[in-house]
Amino acid sequence: MNFFKKKLKTKNDNSKKQASTPVRMKIILGIIFVLFATLIGQLAYLQIGYGSRFKAEVQKSNSAVVSSQVPRGVMYDTKGRVLVGNRAKNAITYTKSVSTTTEDIYAISNALSRYITINDEKPTEQQVIDYYLANKKNSAKESAKVPKSVRQTQDDELINKRIQQQVSAEHIKLNKRERTAALIYNKISGAYTLSTIYIKNNHLTDKEIASVGEHLSDLPGVGIGTDWQRSYPNGSSIQSIIGSVSTEKAGLPSDNLQYYLTNGYSRNDRVGTSYLEEKYEPLLKGTKATSKVWTKNSGDIEQSKSVYSGQAGSSLVLTLDAQYQKEVQNSLEKIYSAAISSGAAHYSNGAYAVAMNPKTGAILAMAGISRDPKKNKTTNNALGVINQSFVMGSAVKGAMVSGGLINKVISPTNNVMPDTPVYLPSTPVKKSVYPIGTFGALDAETALEVSSNIYMMHLAMKWVKASYVPKKSIHMPQTAFEPIRKNFNMFGLGQKTGIDLPGEISGIQGRSFNEQGLVLPGSVLDLSYGNYDAYTLIQMVQYVSTIANGGYRMQPYVVQSIGRTSNNGKKIYIDYNRKPNVQLRIPWTQAELNIVRQGFWRVVHGTNSWGTAHKLKNVKPAISGKSGTAQTFYYDPDNPNQKDPPELVNATFVGYAPSKNPEIATAVIFPGLDPELEGSYTLQMTKAMVQNYFKLHKK
Template sequence: MKYIRTPKPKRERSHIPARLNILFFFVFLLLAALVAQLAYLQIMNGSKFRADVDSTDSAVVTSAVPRGQIYDSEGRLLVANSANSAIVYTKSVGVAAATMRKTADELAKYVTIDESGMRKRDYADYYLADKDNEKAVIAQLPKALQTTTDTSKQYKAEVAYAVKHLPDYSDREKTAAAFYKKMNGAAQLTTVYLKDRDVTRDEVAQVGEHLTSMPGINLGTDWDRSYPNGKSMLSIIGTVSSEKTGLPAETVNEYLANGYARNDRVGTSYLEKEYENVLKGAKSRTKVGIGSNNNIVSQTTEFKGEQGANLNLTINSAYQKKVDADVQRVFNQARSAGMTNVSDGAYAVAMNPHTGAILAISGLHQDDKTHTITNDSLGVLNRSFAMGSIVKPAMVLGALQDGVITVNNNTQADTAIYLKNTPVKKSDYGINTFSSLNATKALEVSSNTYMMHLAMKEGNADYVPNSHLIMNKDIFTKMRGYFNQFGLGQKTGVDLPGEITGQEGPTTMDGLFQVGSALDLSYGNFDTYTLIQAIQYVSTLANNGYRMKPYIVKSISQTLSNGSQGPVLDTTTPTVLSKIKNNQAQLNLVKQGMWQVVHGTSGYATGTALQSLNPGVAGKTGTAQTFTPDPTNPNGKPIEAITQSFIGYAPAKNPQVAVAVVVPNLGKMSSYAYDIAKLMFQDYYSLYNVPKEKNYNAKAANPG
């Protein structure tokens, strides 16, 4: 029996097309690539990208702190900070104009500000911040502008239309527009003041109660400079910009590069400007968290900020007030006498000759046209004058260095000098008053001829009366070199901005060497000097030859958390800039002459107005003939005037104070500079309880 094998059933073939298999294969590859990328992101570079995310989700906001304060030498507060309540706004990242407008509208319900400075353009920006308003304006624009992709061009057209079609805003809406302007002008994550003056208690309460409905708005504190002892020293201390004016335009880039914001307050003049880095303090730092909608969601204070350091000055404000009053009083006397029609004003400075510490600095500037007077203490270092005979002690010491005279051989014939085609060159007293003079007597009577003869000897002059004078052409360089040793014609380095050098007269004219001008230079009627140079010069004489650097900031200190003075951070050390090349015997000779200026027995002694002071004063008077433009006719003939000056130190035996005074362009010879100097010495004696000398004799030789 045959068995028939049942055939094997055929396997059904797959119904999945080949194309689908290929598709699955590519999906597999994509999934593998995705897994690889996720591994790359999370495992290989997870920490890096996490840091990147964190950095974009947070930022640091800085806020200003109070400036440092300024005290006088006795610890009296001259410049303080007065706190004001303020409404501030911190602008979030990418905040929409509509959001800012809504916040401004809400704030205007509770706070009012002066919107007088608003322009139509500002109201147009506020109007367009409302999306419905903007859509309505766009619909009025030409079709080409409605569809343009140039958004700046479109917005410019929107503004132009809105300016012409602004609604009549209510007072509240005008206030809101003013707030919007400030908010819109702020940079992202910067804090600006919306109102920092005259914020009422009710406004503070209302804003505090509704802070949650006004994103970015907060209550803050603003600081104003205040002057507990008055503003008499403002021309030394200087001023600070307001939050509105912010950084000075001429130096804005420099400040921005150093981390300032555009609305930061900075010193704009004098001490406030010179010591900006000290006074500004360190801003507070707050780390803010930014949510997905770009709103600030958290704030963490990283650094509370540190108030600026304080300046402690060398100036005693009580003495400063007296010196200011002295200058004002005497200049008013000169005005009443009709002596100041073309005068620039009056200037005075006092200094410790051993340290360079400035004790008082005062100045009045008179406008030669209107005759209005302004405080101008800094004129002591940024105005220069021909000082006249105060240079004569330096002239004698230069001649001693040059060897044309000696301590034991310094007598010269006191004869006038006659040059061809030139008016006679002589002293203020009559010709032939003295047949000869020694150095001390020449200083006492302020002999011009004595100094001119010294200059001719230094220049190896070939002099024949009524003929041309021939001198070495290095005479100007030589004489100015001697004067420079004392600081005359040199910047002193004082720690105040704006110091100038003064002016040197021309040594040639039309190619010809001006020999006669060298003679004028010898008695102070040629080059110009500042009064700060004069005080450095007389201090060098008083301290026996050390040229000290003047300074006005004694030390820098911190402020404690309770507002009191903290530890000293830095102290100014007296600085010797140079030592003159004269020996003590030579210095004593000149100092004896300066004593005789005030206490001499000759009827021609020029400084006897100060003779009654006890202890005694040593000094030198100065008178220069000057020419100043006629204020009523600038193109007309210059007006001849007299500039009067004085330098001195006291007590002569052991100097504690040096003074320098100049009253420029007076109508005629007078004693106003000496009067100011006398009052300054008297006030110093009284304030510092300087004891009188027993058995004082004004005619006695200088005991020092």
């Protein structure tokens, strides 16, 4: 009976469990149904309410503004001749899209290399490796060679380094087409997204242009455009003044990279790297053209629209006359060559000449030659006028006499000095070039005419109040150099002139004191006649111009005007004209000025047999000026400890013409000449400069 009850109870419990299972399943299925219904409802709501918005979002294009180069500003001479311009040339370009991959670059490089050849460049080893590994098969092959121990590190940098080493050791050889492809690959890989670069812009043939043009549809991003290159239609002798522009490959100078980047330049932009090109870079570069480019979300370029066509760089009108500049350079080369042939310039390292308008400071011509005496190799170096300094000799005596007059050490009516040599203790006699006793005394005008060193030394001793006993002693105040140097500075000697060219130096100032801190009296005397401190030739022409124009120290300059060139290149619209800048007015009286100017006149036109520039007497219009020679030595750079180096002289001349109403001032130096063969090369050069100038101006 109990057994029957237990069996019945068990049967009833199982029936209850079976009855409860469908209920739970129904609840779960109900929840799932509700969730699905909610999801479907939400999708329907989004589709109906926001479908159009999502569709627009998917199809939406991104936009970006890109810029492109414009022609660089042109430079003209004072008569409107083009000194440096831009020569247009065809180019193959490439614009990198947002979606461009390494595989795309590899494919485009190989495709384009079938139509063009780049011969003026060779791929570097790294460029060959990069191109080789851009091929998936090569990359996989090299990856498989990497030792398991290196791969297990999972260090991508280490693995890549190992792959690079493997390929380098294999010395991959590329054929001609592959070398071009490697160069193209490198150019495109380094390009910024949406930027346009030049794939080939030199020596592009008509056949190459035609071939690329026929296959542009198969070369996404590739185009045919125009590039420009600096040209010098009136000769390259002026290029050392104009300066140079970096190539697209070189791009921005590394030492000024941050400056250019913060001013809107791209890394591969071409910029002026020296002299006028660098000085006026902000004006010459112009304003880049800009376009708005729309790209799809896929990265492909959808369309492009020009926003601003750009503005070509500003034009510069220089003070130089291209024809006169060429004649001055040619004369310098001809005369200097004669000096070399005669043996006079055997150790000379160059020659320089400059002409300036003394009334305005406008540079009329700058010419220079640098020379390696050992190889007898010469190069044009007009900038030596501003960045080379020399001891100039007696040519500075006009400034010394002027200082004596201005500071009332002497006067127009009382300026006679004894012409007795200076004898310092334990020092060779300090005298003039003419024999001792030639003159008993000299006035200032005659002292300039015969270039008396003795006169200048006595003037210096009187000026600084020296105590002098011949052959026994000389004492000067510790400040003895100061008044004389300050006077030279007043004329521009020993300090930068401020010419609008970078790289100007101030010259070299000799030491003033010995090891015990005492002033060097002998050097003060040397300074008085131009045999101590070194000056630049631009300082010398500024100094002589100050005498020529009556006492106005004019700032030299080479850029006269800034403007814009018309689209056809035939007209210049001037926006700015430079005005002459007077840096200082020499505080002398007319009588004091007349003493110096008369002395300069007698240097050329005087009757004394010891006059130093009488060979210019017959030049028309009349020249006034001052010659000079300064003792120097040849120092062999390969033998710095040489004994008894050859004694040489720097030969100089400064002058102006016409003497009564000067229109041109000149300065010439032939450094390092043989003193026995010095000749009259500086006078020949001065004559050529003056006569050529007035011939061109028909005066």
